[in-house]
Amino acid sequence: MHWGDLATVAPAALSSIIYATLQASFHWRFTRHRLRAPRGEPSPLGATPVVSILKPVAGVDDELASNLESFAHLNYPCYELVFGVASHEDPAVPVIQAFIAAHPGVRARLCLTDPGEALNPKVAQLLELARRAEGSVFVISDANVRVRPDYLRSLLAILMRPGVGLVSSVVVGTGERTLGAVVENAQLGSFIAPGVVAAAELAGRSISVGKSMAMRRIDLERVGGFESVASVLAEDDMLGQRFSACGFVVDLCLDPIENRNTSCSLMRTLDRHTRWAKMRRALVPRCFAVEPFNSPLLIAWLTLLFSPTRLALEVWLFAWMLQSLGTFLALRALRPARSNLLLVAAEPLRTLCWFFCWLNAYSNRRVAWRGNAFYIGAGSELVAADEPSSVRSPAR
Numbered sequence: 001m002h003w004g005d006l007a008t009v010a011p012a013a014l015s016s017i018i019y020a021t022l023q024a025s026f027h028w029r030f031t032r033h034r035l036r037a038p039r040g041e042p043s044p045l046g047a048t049p050v051v052s053i054l055k056p057v058a059g060v061d062d063e064l065a066s067n068l069e070s071f072a073h074l075n076y077p078c079y080e081l082v083f084g085v086a087s088h089e090d091p092a093v094p095v096i097q098a099f100i101a102a103h104p105g106v107r108a109r110l111c112l113t114d115p116g117e118a119l120n121p122k123v124a125q126l127l128e129l130a131r132r133a134e135g136s137v138f139v140i141s142d143a144n145v146r147v148r149p150d151y152l153r154s155l156l157a158i159l160m161r162p163g164v165g166l167v168s169s170v171v172v173g174t175g176e177r178t179l180g181a182v183v184e185n186a187q188l189g190s191f192i193a194p195g196v197v198a199a200a201e202l203a204g205r206s207i208s209v210g211k212s213m214a215m216r217r218i219d220l221e222r223v224g225g226f227e228s229v230a231s232v233l234a235e236d237d238m239l240g241q242r243f244s245a246c247g248f249v250v251d252l253c254l255d256p257i258e259n260r261n262t263s264c265s266l267m268r269t270l271d272r273h274t275r276w277a278k279m280r281r282a283l284v285p286r287c288f289a290v291e292p293f294n295s296p297l298l299i300a301w302l303t304l305l306f307s308p309t310r311l312a313l314e315v316w317l318f319a320w321m322l323q324s325l326g327t328f329l330a331l332r333a334l335r336p337a338r339s340n341l342l343l344v345a346a347e348p349l350r351t352l353c354w355f356f357c358w359l360n361a362y363s364n365r366r367v368a369w370r371g372n373a374f375y376i377g378a379g380s381e382l383v384a385a386d387e388p389s390s391v392r393s394p395a396r
Contacts (some may be wrong), residue, residue: 165248
């Protein structure tokens with residue numbers, strides 16, 4: 001093989017090794033979990049503390065009513081639902097009120113939160129919800145997730161282990177009916193979830209995912225409370241880092257919860273994952289810089305673009321088959337009862353969309369979220385877009 005052929009094959013070969021290692025780590029940990037606790041069996045609990053499920057809500061997410069309905073049937077004896085909205089005019093208010101009225105046996109209430117309490121609008125809601133909560137355990141749960149009846153038992157079975165301070169859930173996207181939802185759910189299932197699990201297995205660092213997190217109230221106070229992450233975008237990961245710095249174990253629950261994405265547009269998906277990309281760049285800039293090597297198909301795309309030869313096309317076909325197989329196996333593990341062929345078929349498009357988001361993360365540090373515009377600094381520190389800051393400087 002001469003140097004030209006080696007230059008064509010080597011980048012995709014390296015990327016394939018990295019990709020296969022990450023996928024193998026994901027499946028290794030997932031398989032061990034399934035063997036220890038077969039799906040469908042309730043998690044054993046030595047204690048059942050009162051759990052407050054904190055739900056910060058902003059707008060009507062896909063299938064919000066059905067998502068909330070899943071929380072009315074939890075197999076746990078003592079929990080409450082504390083909903084928060086930043087305005088009585090929020091369109092989600094009637095949906096929440098209807099849920100509360102339909103389930104008088106479920107302890108649930110709706111609170112008005114003050115958006116001025118924190119720069120991060122979600123944390124601003126959590127601050128008020130924590131004050132209103134009565135439980136000794138907090139579970140943060142986004143409005144766009146749907147859970148199984150054993151949801152709390154799975155989280156608490158891990159949280160109650162010695163030394164554990166924070167537990168978050170693996171998230172899988174479901175319900176796709178539009179192209180944007182297909183790309184969104186493929187990204188969650190083939191890239192985000194395996195990456196989170198592999199990071200915990202290979203690097204020993206559990207990445208906290210804010211869509212579903214559990215912690216004791218007293219431990220949260222020890223690490224500084226929600227106030228300590230009031231001015232960062234990645235409040236979930238930074239909160240996990242604070243728990244780790246205080247000597248707590250940050251763990252991962254491998255019983256997936258559903259993030260319902262049914263009818264979003266492709267532009268909405270690109271906007272969301274561009275924001276997440278900018279957040280990852282702010283948190284771990286060196287890892288983010290080499291992130292494209294997690295995708296052999298992307299490397300093959302680039303190789304084919306710059307060297308349109310027969311060998312480059314063969315490399316692309318190999319990378320496509322490898323990544324399609326990896327996607328199929330990951331989705332089968334995460335959502336076994338669903339058809340995943342459409343998401344597997346969308347893998348080339350998903351890869352290009354993800355690369356677009358990755359590139360866009362280097363264009364600027366500005367993000368828009370929940371009607372607010374921010375600039376992101378190191379550690380995902382937020383600065384309101386209308387405030388002067390060196391974060392805006394192109395040199396940074």
